[in-house]
Amino acid sequence: MKILMDLHASYPALSDLRARARKRLPRFVWEYLDSGTGAERARHANEATFAAIPLPPSILHGEFQADLTIPLLGRDMPLPFGIAPVGMSGLIWPDAERHLARAAARHGLPYTLSTVAAQTPETIGPLAGEDAWFQLYPPRDPEMRADMLRRAKAAGFKTLVLTVDVPVASRRERQVRSGLTQPPRLTPRLLAQVAMRPAWAAGMAQLGMPRMRMIDDYAGLTKGLPSHAHAGYLLRTSPDWDYLKWLRDAWDGPFIVKGVMEPSFVPRLEAAGVDALWISNHGGRQFDAVRPTVEALPDIRAATALPLLIDGGAQGGLDILRALHLGANFVMMARPWHYALAALGPKGLDHFVDILRLDLASNMGQMGVKRLRDITPPRG
Numbered sequence: 001m002k003i004l005m006d007l008h009a010s011y012p013a014l015s016d017l018r019a020r021a022r023k024r025l026p027r028f029v030w031e032y033l034d035s036g037t038g039a040e041r042a043r044h045a046n047e048a049t050f051a052a053i054p055l056p057p058s059i060l061h062g063e064f065q066a067d068l069t070i071p072l073l074g075r076d077m078p079l080p081f082g083i084a085p086v087g088m089s090g091l092i093w094p095d096a097e098r099h100l101a102r103a104a105a106r107h108g109l110p111y112t113l114s115t116v117a118a119q120t121p122e123t124i125g126p127l128a129g130e131d132a133w134f135q136l137y138p139p140r141d142p143e144m145r146a147d148m149l150r151r152a153k154a155a156g157f158k159t160l161v162l163t164v165d166v167p168v169a170s171r172r173e174r175q176v177r178s179g180l181t182q183p184p185r186l187t188p189r190l191l192a193q194v195a196m197r198p199a200w201a202a203g204m205a206q207l208g209m210p211r212m213r214m215i216d217d218y219a220g221l222t223k224g225l226p227s228h229a230h231a232g233y234l235l236r237t238s239p240d241w242d243y244l245k246w247l248r249d250a251w252d253g254p255f256i257v258k259g260v261m262e263p264s265f266v267p268r269l270e271a272a273g274v275d276a277l278w279i280s281n282h283g284g285r286q287f288d289a290v291r292p293t294v295e296a297l298p299d300i301r302a303a304t305a306l307p308l309l310i311d312g313g314a315q316g317g318l319d320i321l322r323a324l325h326l327g328a329n330f331v332m333m334a335r336p337w338h339y340a341l342a343a344l345g346p347k348g349l350d351h352f353v354d355i356l357r358l359d360l361a362s363n364m365g366q367m368g369v370k371r372l373r374d375i376t377p378p379r380g
């Protein structure tokens with residue numbers, strides 16, 4: 001308790017964790033985590049649009065204890081937020097996937113493991129608790145596709161998330177400027193950046209350089225591909241509606257589509273039997289002309305009764321309330337968890353959960369919202 005109080009004195013907000021993370025990460029890692037694509041208009045607009053949404057204060061509503069629980073996909077979640085997928089989390093901080101999965105289990109949060117994580121579903125599934133979600137980048141090869149689903153299921157992942165907003169690779173100019181290559185290679189320039197960040201370097205020296213472990217298992221399938229192609233090429237495809245249908249039929253648990261921004265696609269997604277939509281523009285990392293996610297939210301809410309998740313630029317409890325007020329059922333975050341982990345190690349994750357909890361309860365007090373689930377009916 002004392003430790004957490006001390007952390008609140010030094011790092012009361014996400015911005016404090018972000019500032020410390022920046023000091024502890026090699027430049028190319030920071031640029032990988034923090035950047036968007038193009039001029040980063042979309043990345044900044046996500047955040048700015050959240051910040052500009054007013055919420056109604058309430059008066060004379062008496063005292064109450066805020067209830068933060070909320071229903072999602074037939075379950076009662078203790079908190080209204082979770083961890084979005086991040087490829088190569090283990091490059092951002094040593095052993096990040098394990099730390100994130102354990103923190104998710106401790107606090108009852110969903111943890112979404114990326115196809116291109118630095119750990120396999122077999123390692124992470126048993127650590128992640130009740131809500132282990134597996135995020136799929138669609139493999140080209142049908143056998144690889146079926147095998148990945150089988151492995152995720154067997155490892156305890158009950159929910160499948162298909163990401164659809166990466167139809168082609170994006171350019172990510174900031175990453176390029178930092179010297180990061182695809183796949184990452186430790187050039188002298190990157191080694192010089194590493195030498196300036198001892199905590200990160202010591203962790204990596206102990207664990208070895210992270211790799212996309214699940215994809216590596218299919219490296220044999222790259223035989224016959226052009227010589228410049230690496231295992232990531234196996235996933236570089238833009239799925240279509242038939243692919244979606246195949247996945248829906250192949251997966252017998254909750255199925256979420258991530259990267260929905262336009263209401264015009266909603267009727268077809270509903271007809272395909274998707275269980276929830278995840279409003280996301282990939283944190284502004286793919287298409288710099290896309291609108292902010294929280295701006296798309298009311299339009300998509302008007303188009304469907306399906307549960308809606310949203311990510312992109314949420315900075316704290318107040319942004320979570322803004323999203324729920326506009327009709328979202330649940331809020332996901334990606335970068336913030338990695339700022340917290342890089343700033344303070346695993347205890348940074350607990351601290352960030354605590355920040356969000358306090359921020360939610362305080363602002364619910366201002367709004368007179370006793371139960372989060374009542375903020376805008378109906379939901380579930």
Ligand SMILES: Cc1cc2nc3c(=O)[nH]c(=O)nc-3n(C[C@H](O)[C@H](O)[C@H](O)COP(=O)(O)O)c2cc1C
Pocket residue numbers: 032033034084085086087088114115116135163258280281282283284285311312313314332333334335336
């Ligand atoms: C470093 C990094 C890697 C990411 N990798 C993935 C990924 O592998 N799969 C995926 O669906 N989304 C990926 N995303 C997108 C996030 O899941 C999320 O949609 C986005 O970052 C917006 O949330 P945020 O503003 O809270 O970071 C990645 C984001 C970042 C920052």
